[in-house]
Amino acid sequence: MSSTSSDPISDFLTRLRNAGRAGQQVIKLPHSKIKAEIARVLKKEGYITDFTVESSGVRKQITVAAKYVNGKFAITGLKRVSKPGLRRYVGADEIPRVLGGAGISILSTPRGVLSGREARRQNLGGELLALVY
Numbered sequence: 001m002s003s004t005s006s007d008p009i010s011d012f013l014t015r016l017r018n019a020g021r022a023g024q025q026v027i028k029l030p031h032s033k034i035k036a037e038i039a040r041v042l043k044k045e046g047y048i049t050d051f052t053v054e055s056s057g058v059r060k061q062i063t064v065a066a067k068y069v070n071g072k073f074a075i076t077g078l079k080r081v082s083k084p085g086l087r088r089y090v091g092a093d094e095i096p097r098v099l100g101g102a103g104i105s106i107l108s109t110p111r112g113v114l115s116g117r118e119a120r121r122q123n124l125g126g127e128l129l130a131l132v133y
Contacts, residue, residue, distance in 0.1 A: 006084055008032055013078045013130055020066055020073030031060035037113035038106055038129065039064060045104050045115055047074050047132055077103070079131040091125040103133025 012035045019027040029035065031053055039051040039062055049065040067074040082088040090096075095116040096105055105116030109126035119126065 007080070009034060009038070009129060010080045010083065012038065013080055016064065017075065017078045019064075020075055023068075023073075025066055027064040027066060029062045029064065031055075031062050034108070034113065036062055041104075041106050041113055041115050042075075042132065045132075047104075075132055077131070077133045081105075081128045081130055088128045089125065090128050092120055092123045094125070095120050095128070096131065098131050099133050103131060106130045106132065 008030070012029055015029055016027060036051075036053055039048065042048045043051055047067060049067045051062055051064045054061050054063055090107070095107065098105055098116070106129045107114055107116060107119045107124075107126040108129055109119050109122075109124040111122065111124060113129070114122070114124065114126075
């Protein structure tokens with residue numbers, strides 16, 4: 001699949017999942033503002049160690065430092081919910097709890113990209129981008 005995917009967020013999540021399964025420590029991904037925001041939420045929630053945005057050459061890249069717990073990738077599952085062909089919006093009271101609170105949902109809200117927990121706390125709904133566990 002080329003990097004001109006019709007769904008860059010899905011491509012981002014797939015590359016992250018595959019790199020984690022392959023045991024890679026550092027993952028380089030094409031940059032976009034929304035992907036950088038998703039990486040920020042993943043870091044804040046403890047699913048990745050760190051991420052940086054690098055602009056070397058023509059294109060910017062996001063470099064993600066993968067997090068492993070007991071030799072296993074911290075992210076066991078990634079699920080893209082809202083897709084370009086079928087957007088999924090939820091109200092603040094409809095944000096799904098992932099694995100009874102063990103996972104997180106990632107939403108694009110009027111105040112930026114937030115975890116479901118944070119969006120619920122701020123009483124914000126938005127587009128349900130992905131579920132991570």
